[in-house]
C-alpha cells in the first residue's frame with residue numbers, strides 16, 4: 001500500500017526480543033504520526049535502548065513488525081534502515097572525534113545518490129569528484145548554519161564543548177535525510193542552560209525539517225516541555241501511553257517510574 005499523509009510514520013506491532021532467558025521487550029506497540037514529537041520513557045533497564053536498537057536494525061526482533069511510513073522494515077540491516085529513513089543519535093555521543101566538524105556532517109551525506117562518485121574518479125580527482133565534494137561542502141555548511149556551528153566547521157569535533165557536540169550529532173543524523181529521527185537521551189550530561197537550548201533546537205528541527213522525532217529521555221523537564229505523546233516502558237512492557245500530561249499524571253506511572 002502506498003504511503004499517504006495519513007500513514008503513520010512509525011507503526012510497531014507486538015514487538016519482542018529475548019536475550020537468552022531474559023525477555024527484554026515484550027508485546028510492545030507504538031504508533032507515531034507524521035511530525036509528532038514523541039517520548040519513550042521508563043526506569044533504567046526498562047528496554048528503551050533495546051527498542052531503538054530494534055528500530056535501527058542493530059538487533060533483530062524475536063517477534064513483531066516495524067513499519068516506517070507504511071514500509072515493512074522488520075529485520076533489515078542498519079544501513080538499509082538508514083536508507084529507508086531512520087537516523088539516530090546515541091546515549092554516549094558517537095562522533096568521528098578526530099575529523100573536523102564539517103567532515104562529520106559530510107559523513108552523513110555519503111549515503112545519498114546525488115553525492116556519489118566512482119572510486120576511480122575519487123582516485124584520479126576527476127571533475128565528477130570535485131563536483132560532488134563541492135555540493136557536499138555546501139550542503140554540510142547549510143546544516144552547520146542551522147545549528148549555529150558554521151564558525152567551528154574546521155575545528156576537530158572533539159574540541160567542541162559538550163552541548164555543541166550533541167548538536168553536531170543531530171546535524172550529522174539529519175544529513176542522512178531521514179523521515180524519522182531517534183534521539184537517545186539527548187540531554188544526558190547537560191547543564192540546565194544547555195538543556196534549554198537543546199529543547200529549542202529539537203523544536204526547531206521538527207518545525208524547520210518537518211521531522212518526526214522519537215526521543216528517550218530521563219530529564220522530565222525536557223519530556224514535559226517538548227513531547228506531545230509518551231509511552232512509558234516498565235520491565236520491557238508498555239505501562240501507559242497517550243498525551244504527555246495525561247501519562248505523567250497517571251498514578252501507575254507515578255508509582256512505577258517517578259517513585260512517589
Ligand SMILES: Nc1ncnc2c1ncn2[C@@H]1O[C@H](COP(=O)(O)OP(=O)(O)OP(=O)(O)O)[C@@H](O)[C@H]1O
Pocket residue numbers: 019022024042043044045046047048049050051
Ligand atoms: N545485547 C544484550 N544482551 C543481553 N542483555 C541485553 C542486551 N541488550 C540489552 N540487554 C538487557 O535488556 C534490558 C533492557 O536494557 P536497555 O539498555 O534497553 O534499557 P534502557 O531502558 O535503555 O535503560 P537505561 O535507561 O539505563 O539506558 C536490560 O536488562 C539489559 O541488561
